[in-house]
Amino acid sequence: MSEDRAAAPLLSFRIGLLGAFIAPIVFVVSTIVFFVVFRAFDMNALTAAALAGLFIAAPFARRYDAFWEAAARGVSxxxxxxxxxxxxxxxxxxxxxxxxxxxxxxxxxxxxxxxxxxxxxxxxxxxxxxxxxxxxxxxxxxxxxxxxxxxxxxxxxxxxxxxxxxxxxxxxxxxxxxxxxxxxxxxxxxxxxxxxxxxxxxxxxxxxxxxxxxxxxxxxxxxxxxxxxxxxxxxxxxxxxxxxxxxxxxxxxxxxxxxxxxxxxxxxxxxxxxxxxxxxxxxxxxxxxxxEPAGIIGVEGDAITGFLIGGVANILPIIGLNVGIFAMLGVLESAxxxxxxxxxxxxxxxxxxxxxxxxxxxxxxxxxxxxxxxxxxxxxxxxxxxxxxxxxxxxxxxxxxxxxxxxxxxxxxxxxxxxxxxxxxxxxxxxxxxxxxxxxxxxxxxxxxxxxxxxxxxxxxxxxxxxxxxxxxxxxxxxxxxxxxxxxxxxxxxxxxxxxxxxxxxxxxxx
Structure with missing residues (x-):
């Protein structure tokens, strides 16, 4: 990521450095509301909170495209x-x-x-x-x-x-x-x-x-x-x-x-x-x-089953959260x-x-x-x-x-x-x-x-x-x-x- 930063211009915001913290603030506040207030835990909701924070923060960047390029550098x-x-x-x-x-x-x-x-x-x-x-x-x-x-x-x-x-x-x-x-x-x-x-x-x-x-x-x-x-x-x-x-x-x-x-x-x-x-x-x-062989990968009705499918399905929510977090980190670093x-x-x-x-x-x-x-x-x-x-x-x-x-x-x-x-x-x-x-x-x-x-x-x-x-x-x-x-x-x-x-x-x- 550091090499990409060296080649990219510094990301700036209309409201100063505070703009880089908009997405993390939205994410943290949303997480507190989910966990502490409503006592509800849903990994997909956390991913949605991270993405919502990014979409809210993007218009505050002086260069809209540069914001998403910074987020992409973080994810990649x-x-x-x-x-x-x-x-x-x-x-x-x-x-x-x-x-x-x-x-x-x-x-x-x-x-x-x-x-x-x-x-x-x-x-x-x-x-x-x-x-x-x-x-x-x-x-x-x-x-x-x-x-x-x-x-x-x-x-x-x-x-x-x-x-x-x-x-x-x-x-x-x-x-x-x-x-x-x-x-x-x-x-x-x-x-x-x-x-x-x-x-x-x-x-x-x-x-x-x-x-x-x-x-x-x-x-x-x-x-x-x-x-x-x-x-x-x-x-x-x-x-x-x-x-x-x-x-x-x-x-x-x-x-x-x-x-x-x-x-x-x-x-x-x-x-x-x-x-x-x-x-x-x-x-x-x-x-x-x-x-059993069907426990590896099989078909029941119109659904594909097995531990291979289950393993992928179970890990997708944390993968989504990973993407959101690293996108926010990319913005913070580029700023x-x-x-x-x-x-x-x-x-x-x-x-x-x-x-x-x-x-x-x-x-x-x-x-x-x-x-x-x-x-x-x-x-x-x-x-x-x-x-x-x-x-x-x-x-x-x-x-x-x-x-x-x-x-x-x-x-x-x-x-x-x-x-x-x-x-x-x-x-x-x-x-x-x-x-x-x-x-x-x-x-x-x-x-x-x-x-x-x-x-x-x-x-x-x-x-x-x-x-x-x-x-x-x-x-x-x-x-x-x-x-x-x-x-x-x-x-x-x-x-x-x-x-x-x-x-x-x-x-x-x-x-």
Missing amino acids: SKTSVILILLLFSIGLTSSLIKSTGISEGFIWLSLSLGVHGGLFIAITFAAVCAIAMATASSLGTMFTAFPIFYPAGFVLGADPVLLAGAILSGALFGDNLAPISDSTVISSTTQRYRTKDGTAEVPGVVGSRLRYSLTAAAIAFCLFLGIGTLVSPGSEAVAGVSPDDFSPAGLWMLIAVVVLLGTAIVTRNIFKAVTAGLVSGIVVGLLSGVL GVLDRLVEKVVSSGWVTTPRRAELAIGAGILATTTLFAGVNGPSMLVFGPIADRIGAQVKLHPFRRANVMDCFALGLGSVVPVVSSFLFIASLLTVDQGSAPALDPMSIFTGAFYPLVLTCVILTAVLTGWGRRYEGIGGSVEKDPSRAADLDADAPQADPTAVGDQRTRTTTETR
Whole structure:
């Protein structure tokens, strides 16, 4: 998108920069009305709100055609296109898992082992954390985990809000810490050394991030276990339920899940992983009897059925929302909103201490991630150079800059109520999951303990200086600020095209 911006004139409005915010304001207000006032959740209505905002804003642009060209650049960006293809792909996998009874198999297994209620919620969080770490794909993890754990947990007496929050939390944990996740790579590669060539090394960033991520995960696990046990019906809900009431046959489909995870780990390419998962899932499903040929694609009356058709149909609402959001982002970027943000923050003169610099980085990435609807990769790609300059002014080490930015982005930034794509997708994935209730995004937000705790952990680290390190000679990690080298905050920027290519490559490989 940045290359298109360089070749296009700046988009201007008759009412000034406020014109660029008309569409986002219409979208946010409409979403609040739908969710908070009417308590109604409809993804198609959100897409309509985004489009309505664009049509309302367009006449205020000084050049009407330029407005829609900016919106088109946003939708056609590599990030947007890859995300659309990824959503279609993992939507098929989710539909296959849902249609083959793997959740029923988990109910049988959990009843046999005596796992239910709050314990099931805590185990689900840990299991999803492991899956997300293995695949480094938050979206892929959510589409895989919800059909397995959500309906099963509800039958086993787990509180649905906490259960959905545990699945979302586990997915975000993997994004936050996995060495091959795009957020980890971007947070690292946007932070440059000043005393040597290169950017922050991913292994070093992950190693220094463990103290924050694992602390937040441990606290979240205890919350899921403790609060989950208090609010879940638990043993009362399963008192009259026997393992004999459920079939374990669906557990054969775990072979396909293992194949998908293994392929993702080996190839680091989510599209290859989805292909392997689909092929192995179809073969295992047909051989085990949990899937019939008509379940793949068939015809009933005048309707085409099967998990392939269902997967496409179920994912279309979130695809529409994706188009609307990226169109609004295209307008914001073409209007120079992000460029002005860079200039204002860097030239403010407020950043004079390490704590202030880190607070500025945290506030900035929260605002940017909110603008990007919680999609953390692109938001860090945009804000990363700002964090780099702010942090270098007070000699912060690239590892520390990367960690502060990433933890705020994967914390509250990813689950801001009303605008978070993660909450929207999680809500969509609770629909049509057997007897389990469909949840609205605001409800899931209250159960998303990990990102909320992570925000508290990193904010505590900023305020107390826990884990703060400075850049010494040759890029060394220094705890004592007096040993820090003098850094040039305005050193020449790394080639943004190279960073953009890295981001696109990582997105394709991991998400």
